[in-house]
Amino acid sequence: MATTTSGASSPDSVEALKRVKATENEWETRLAATRTETETTLARLRAEAAAAVKEAQSEADRGRTDRVVKARVETAAEAEATLAQGRTAAERATQGEGRRAADKKDAILDVVLGTFRTE
Numbered sequence: 001m002a003t004t005t006s007g008a009s010s011p012d013s014v015e016a017l018k019r020v021k022a023t024e025n026e027w028e029t030r031l032a033a034t035r036t037e038t039e040t041t042l043a044r045l046r047a048e049a050a051a052a053v054k055e056a057q058s059e060a061d062r063g064r065t066d067r068v069v070k071a072r073v074e075t076a077a078e079a080e081a082t083l084a085q086g087r088t089a090a091e092r093a094t095q096g097e098g099r100r101a102a103d104k105k106d107a108i109l110d111v112v113l114g115t116f117r118t119e
Helices: 011-095 102-118
Strands: none
Touching: none
């Protein structure tokens, strides 16, 4: 009588288990390498994103500063123009060069009274 070996103790079963174990080890190694590569890439991308945000903030600050300086210059020019108009209007008012006859009171009195005005 010949006995045949079958089941878990068969040589083919042991070889199959060895192949399964080798495949598991290979995939664990691949997964570990992929995990490391992914973590490295993620860290690099986070650093790049942080640098991009910082640069954008700096650029926004520069832009805001430039706009504030420009606004100050424009406001100063407008204020100076308004003051110049006010000074001109004040000089006209003191010299009687307005639009109404009452604004020209001194000039009219000088013409009408002539030499009597000095007395």
